[in-house]
Amino acid sequence: xxxxxxxxxxxxxxxxxxxxxxxxxxxxxxxxxxxxxxxxxxxxxxxxxxxxxxxxxxxxxxxxxxxxxxxxxxxxxxxxxxxxxxxxxxxxxxxxxxxxxxxxxxxxxxxxxxxxxxxxxxxxxxxxxxxxxxxxxxxxxxxxxxxxxxxxxxxxxxxxxxxxxxxxxxxxxxxxxxxxxxxxxxxxxxxxxxxxxxxxxxxxxxxxxxxxxxxxxxxxxxxxxxxxxxxxxxxxxxxxxxxxxxxxxxxxxxxxxxxxxxxxxxxxxxxxxxxxxxxxxxxxxxxxxxxxxxxxxxxxxxxxxxxxxxxxxxxxxxxxxxxxxxxxxxxxxxxxxxxxxxxxxxxxxxxxxxxxxxxxxxxxxxxxxxxxxxxxxxxxxxxxxxxxxxxxxxxxxxxxxxxxxxxxxxxxxxxxxxxxxxxxxxxxxxxxxxxxxxxxxxxxxxxxxxxxxxxxxxxxxxxxxxxxxxxxxxx
Amino acid sequence: xxxxxxxxxxxxxxxxxxxxxxxxxxxxxxxxxxxxxxxxxxxxxxxxxxxxxxxxxxxxxxxxxxxxxxxxxxxxxxxxxxxxxxxxxxxxxxxxxxxxxxxxxxxxxxxxxxxxxxxxxxxxxxxxxxxxxxxxxxxxxxxxxxxxxxxxxxxxxxxxxxxxxxxxxxxxxxxxxxxxxxxxxxxxxxxxxxxxxxxxxxxxxxxxxxxxxxxxxxxxxxxxxxxxxxxxxxxxxxxxxxxxxxxxxxxxxxxxxxxxxxxxxxxxxxxxxxxxxxxxxxxxxxxxxxxxxxxxxxxxxxxxxxxxxxxxxxxxxxxxxxxxxxxxxxxxxxxxxxxxxxxxxxxxxxxxxxxxxxxxxxxxxxxxxxxxxxxxxxxxxxxxxxxxxxxxxxxxxxxxxxxxxxxxxxxxxxxxxxxxxxxxxxxxxxxxxxxxxxxxxxxxxxxxxxxxxxxxxxxxxxxxxxxxxxxx
Numbered sequence: 001x002x003x004x005x006x007x008x009x010x011x012x013x014x015x016x017x018x019x020x021x022x023x024x025x026x027x028x029x030x031x032x033x034x035x036x037x038x039x040x041x042x043x044x045x046x047x048x049x050x051x052x053x054x055x056x057x058x059x060x061x062x063x064x065x066x067x068x069x070x071x072x073x074x075x076x077x078x079x080x081x082x083x084x085x086x087x088x089x090x091x092x093x094x095x096x097x098x099x100x101x102x103x104x105x106x107x108x109x110x111x112x113x114x115x116x117x118x119x120x121x122x123x124x125x126x127x128x129x130x131x132x133x134x135x136x137x138x139x140x141x142x143x144x145x146x147x148x149x150x151x152x153x154x155x156x157x158x159x160x161x162x163x164x165x166x167x168x169x170x171x172x173x174x175x176x177x178x179x180x181x182x183x184x185x186x187x188x189x190x191x192x193x194x195x196x197x198x199x200x201x202x203x204x205x206x207x208x209x210x211x212x213x214x215x216x217x218x219x220x221x222x223x224x225x226x227x228x229x230x231x232x233x234x235x236x237x238x239x240x241x242x243x244x245x246x247x248x249x250x251x252x253x254x255x256x257x258x259x260x261x262x263x264x265x266x267x268x269x270x271x272x273x274x275x276x277x278x279x280x281x282x283x284x285x286x287x288x289x290x291x292x293x294x295x296x297x298x299x300x301x302x303x304x305x306x307x308x309x310x311x312x313x314x315x316x317x318x319x320x321x322x323x324x325x326x327x328x329x330x331x332x333x334x335x336x337x338x339x340x341x342x343x344x345x346x347x348x349x350x351x352x353x354x355x356x357x358x359x360x361x362x363x364x365x366x367x368x369x370x371x372x373x374x375x376x377x378x379x380x381x382x383x384x385x386x387x388x389x390x391x392x393x394x395x396x397x398x399x400x401x402x403x404x405x406x407x408x409x410x411x412x413x414x415x416x417x418x419x420x421x422x423x424x425x426x427x428x429x430x431x432x433x434x435x436x437x438x439x440x441x442x443x444x445x446x447x448x449x450x451x452x453x454x455x456x457x458x459x460x461x462x463x464x465x466x467x468x469x470x471x472x473x474x475x
Numbered sequence: 476x477x478x479x480x481x482x483x484x485x486x487x488x489x490x491x492x493x494x495x496x497x498x499x500x501x502x503x504x505x506x507x508x509x510x511x512x513x514x515x516x517x518x519x520x521x522x523x524x525x526x527x528x529x530x531x532x533x534x535x536x537x538x539x540x541x542x543x544x545x546x547x548x549x550x551x552x553x554x555x556x557x558x559x560x561x562x563x564x565x566x567x568x569x570x571x572x573x574x575x576x577x578x579x580x581x582x583x584x585x586x587x588x589x590x591x592x593x594x595x596x597x598x599x600x601x602x603x604x605x606x607x608x609x610x611x612x613x614x615x616x617x618x619x620x621x622x623x624x625x626x627x628x629x630x631x632x633x634x635x636x637x638x639x640x641x642x643x644x645x646x647x648x649x650x651x652x653x654x655x656x657x658x659x660x661x662x663x664x665x666x667x668x669x670x671x672x673x674x675x676x677x678x679x680x681x682x683x684x685x686x687x688x689x690x691x692x693x694x695x696x697x698x699x700x701x702x703x704x705x706x707x708x709x710x711x712x713x714x715x716x717x718x719x720x721x722x723x724x725x726x727x728x729x730x731x732x733x734x735x736x737x738x739x740x741x742x743x744x745x746x747x748x749x750x751x752x753x754x755x756x757x758x759x760x761x762x763x764x765x766x767x768x769x770x771x772x773x774x775x776x777x778x779x780x781x782x783x784x785x786x787x788x789x790x791x792x793x794x795x796x797x798x799x800x801x802x803x804x805x806x807x808x809x810x811x812x813x814x815x816x817x818x819x820x821x822x823x824x825x826x827x828x829x830x831x832x833x834x835x836x837x838x839x840x841x842x843x844x845x846x847x848x849x850x851x852x853x854x855x856x857x858x859x860x861x862x863x864x865x866x867x868x869x870x871x872x873x874x875x876x877x878x879x880x881x882x883x884x885x886x887x888x889x890x891x892x893x894x895x896x897x898x899x900x901x902x903x904x905x906x907x908x909x910x911x912x913x914x915x916x917x918x919x920x921x922x923x924x925x926x927x928x929x930x931x932x933x934x935x936x937x938x939x940x941x942x943x944x945x946x947x
Contacts, residue, residue: 027562027604027608028600028601028604028605029563029567029571029601029604029605031601033574033575033576034575034597036576041527065525066853066856066857067500067853068853068854098774099774106774106784107774107775107780110773110774110775111775111843113773114772114773114774114775114776114843114847115839115842115843115846116846116850117846117847117848117849117850117851118850135850136850136853163784163787166787167783167787167790167812170743170790170812170813170814170815171790173742173743173813173814174742174743174790174810174812174813176742177639177740177741177742177743178638178639179637179638280740282739282740282921283637284632284636284637285629285632285633285636285637315573316569316573316579317566317569317570317573318570318573318574323566326626327565327566327622328622329622329625330621330622330623330624330625330626330629331625331629332626332629333626333627333629333630333633333634353629353632353633353637354629355628355629355632384574385570385573385574388574388575388576389573389574389576390576391576392573392575392576392577392578392594392595393576393578395527395528395576395595396527396528396576396577396578396593398527399526399527399528399858399859400857400858
């Protein structure tokens, strides 16, 4: 406070005296960052929530700034409902839903959307599926019609299923050209073998090759029931009109029952250190990841954990990993860490890429930093910066109404309190250094972390052997 | 297509009246205030109290096209702008902004170098002072340059050398421009990055980072008078530099198709092609944009329909007009399916670009492409950052801010005959460049032959050892 007051007086004097050099204000960077502001971020006056008789929830966020409208339907389950031997059904269902609905076949649907300059996207995640459509508010009626057709009356023409399936299968092959895709697949397979998390949302060639129109219809029937859905409308549309539009098209939709969520993955993984190399002799870099199990989206520790992660590798140039690996050592263009927050604990991953001869050194530094965060609590400044960075990114991330609505429906998927956005910054401020340290002790396990590298195995093996038993796989 | 769907599509088309008839576009960019300081610095301010953020951007009119001897210098220098001043240690700039909750980054293109920070309104004074600090007192030494050089080489490996698409892009520009500096990748060639010295960096800084070569834009929640006064105070003492040297080389007319092959260990080959097109701001630009959308605006577009959907030979296919300040290209790109045939894809691919020359685009397709452009123009005003970028980019490239209404009118005026005319003018076979990226043929070795170690440059380090004195 004293610093700020001093600066304010200096500034006043400097202005009064016409910028006399001796009295020039202190540089702004010498002032400490202000404490994290708290308070609501959701514009309640523009937000309306309703639930239809069939259980369909509706969120409307009015914003008349631009003549635009974004609408969407979110289903509160995703690829998690599949067993590993039907993995990919939800993703392929989403793909084929864009290829014909209601009276329109694939081309007619694409034209109907594109003729009004709209964008349609059906996407599958592990925990949810979304059908989203954006365009001009002047086309509201048609946008609602198209969305209802795609969500409720997808055609699943067998010709389209065959095309989409062939593209997905070709995509699995093409992915092998991409080092980071190879890394992601190997990481999931090693950590979650036998569980749905062991494969990406798009599944795997074996099960996908067996999927047909009947299988996709069946999975669509399970997911698309009103009691499993939340509808949102954001933009240049009144609440009354939005509710009327939704009721007219979704009011008679059967309530049904949401499918049960997928089973949780087995506990700690991996049980012991291991090193997995995906051999790509032609690459100059090693794509690296260190990973083990993390936490669920709803974990009570999620705020201290996110601050701990910000300090470790989630906080840009303030993070310890970025400081050491990039700024100090020039070993990578970027390095980051994060927890995949899903219904059940997804992986905690540190990832980077470095020139292949330095892979061992980078892995060593990452392990040291994981140990250090366990050994001692971070400093007060680090916690303050992590809070400030988290709060700042949070506010910047909610600049548009679409972003606010997107965050609200995401909370709903996980059954988190609807006021979570408004209380978020208060919760950040409440976290103590001890809690951050406790989070590191409970959740970071460098002693049994799995180490992955995609690159020239011949060069990587001797560098990584010291960290654990090595296994080399072909892409 | 069944007849009923055809009729439905037609009905929709009739319903899709021009945008202007239904929605009045309130273009906030028209409220931009322009201030020019005595030293030539331009300040664009666009306050909007309804947003929680303010975006500060500094656009420097220098890009890879201005590099004289060391390719990649503009980009490497952008990195050095974060490595400390006489008073602030390396990375202070971004750490100070991040510790106040801001987002900060920079990027370099062939034409421009852009530094941007999005922050809460109370951090704007800090951002202005930090920006002026590094312009006035940038510190570059052997140690920071040595470690940053390694970072940039990692960036080059990650984004270009180990990525099939990165390799394609690099080789394609090189094939397309025989003379113009656009032939050089923005990140530069490895040899040059390895040998840039502190003296070379300083000279580049003194030459191009002059106030009369810089445009600052501030948009979002801020007090306009206060911000202009702060920029004036912080930047006003910088000295004008005259003249700013520009590279004179222009691309001579191409005299026949050029082809190249790049080997990479891929399952999915890539086909790419370019034609020379006019520079940014040319009156043919709108018709070329419309042609881009006809080719690749969604699942009903021609390249998707032809290559991905009907022939099932490609995983993705797109094309478009890419405009730069000095020249443009029209490009087309297809990722061939692992079970596909690149020769067949090429045939189908050029059949689609030829069709733009040979036939008039039907009215329905034209209207669809134009509507897609109209709607996307509106999206560019949704955030403080997007608005700040738009006004600054327009100012550095055109010396004015182009109103959305003016751009909409230009797109609406495009006729099917215009699209055909620009296709005939620019998409000529003799002006075409064709690139294939494929897995190496049997017996082809991509190992580099052993070469004698190059002599060490007079300054700088080449080994990947940690930079001395960096153990903060």
